[in-house]
Amino acid sequence: MLKEIHDKLIALTEEESQILNGEASVNKSLYTDEWNFVIDSNKLLPAGELIDIRKHTRFVNFPSHKHNYIEFNYVYQGKLIQIIDNKEIILQKGELIFLNQYITHEIKASNEDDIIINFIIRPEFFDYIITLLDNENIISKFLLTTLYTDYEEGEYLYFKVSERENIQDLIEKIIIELYEPSIMSKATIKLLVGLLIVELIKNSQDIEIYSVDNYEKMLIIQSLKYIDEYYDTATLSEIAENLKQPDYKLSKLIKKHTGMTFKELLQERKLSKAVELIKSTNYSIVDLIGIIGYENPTYFYKIFKEKFGMTPREYKLKLCDNIDIQSEN
Known part of the structure; x- marks a missing residue:
């Protein structure tokens, strides 16, 4: 990277200077007019533009938020720490993450040496690109579900491509166009982003895929295994403590995916175990209840x-009667 561009990336922005001068938190009015912190592309993108690229603001935590656009984060140097569904993701130099507009995430404060490039892209930007892509590749599916279906679950694609020189070269060219603009820079950046997506598709083995829905299902599977064993x-x-989830959240997820509450699932497991013990042991009903x-x-x-x-005793007697009838036959 050219030294003068590197110096521009390291230099403090006006927002960063205000933070270092005592502004303790993100000035949300720079990003949204909504109370629930959904970052608005209209605040960041010039009117009529579909894509913009900016340096991520350092020195301050970005609290949990969404955005109404698709975002790419690229680690130019240092690292980037994001929290998604209580999962900490640490992107290293040269790595890239795509976030759809339904994801909720938190970004930990970056240090002076952490330089992150944010690609802010309105969904319409992909209308043409999507026609050029094979519908079966990972990135196409990510874009198609985000842009053209009713699927509104948070998703990200994490590209561990720091060793892919062709991808790093493309991103460097994008940054150069950004910081040394020419009359054709806007068109060039769009073309380079399209080429970047193509190159990322070629390296799909380097992608970690995440969906809120898949993550939720994993939590449910773990919960069911726990109930089954304990x-x-x-x-x-x-x-909830073992899965690092709030009680109320896990309770809602269990109800959402199983149609039953945690208490109801646990009761079903206890009763099935009771029947199993009645059938296979000679425990008294009192002992069985304790077990x-x-x-x-x-x-x-x-x-x-x-x-x-019927009562447990009646169930056992009926079971014994059935066994006797079968033995007689």
């Missing part, structure tokens, strides 16, 4: 009868 002592707070983790026998009898239409 049914006798399981609590929502314990599994599956209930302290109140009256409550256990109540929910068992609601589920199976």
Whole structure:
């Protein structure tokens, strides 16, 4: 990279100077007029422009937010720390991440030596590019679901391409066009971004894919495994702590994906275990109640009868009668 461009990237912006002079938090009015911090492309892009590129503001945490555009973050030097669904993602020099407009993320304060380039791209920019791409590649699917379907889950593509010289060269050319503009720079940048997407497609082996929906399903799978194994002592707070999720959030996700509450799932597992023990052991009903983790026998009898239409003792007797009839036959 040319020294004069490097010096421009390192130089403080007006916003960064204000932060260093005591502005303790992000001035949200620079990014949005909405109360819930959805960054507005109209605040960042000149009227009529589909794409712009800017240096990410250093020295301050960007609290949890969304944006109404597609964003690429590129680490020119240093690192970038993002938090998505309580997952910390640390991008290193030369790495790139695509974020769709439904993702909610937080960005930790960058240091002086952390230079991040933000690509701010209105969805319409991809209308032409998408016609040139194979519908089966990862990036096309990312763009198609974001632009042309009702799918509104947060997604990102994380490109670990720091060793891909052709990709690094393309991004360097984009930055040069940005900081040494010519009469054709806007058109050149658009062409270079298109070429960048093509080169990224060629290196799909370097992509880490994330979807909020997939991540949620992973949390549900882990929750079900936990219930299955620790049914006798399981609590929502314990599994939430293990998965590093707030109780209320995990509770909502379980209901969303299973149609049942955590308590209902746990009860189903306890009852299925009770039936399993009735069938395969000679435990007394009192012992069985303790094994599956209930302290109140009256409550256990109540929910068992609601589920199976008979008491545990009646269930066992019926099971024995069936076994006797089968043995006689």
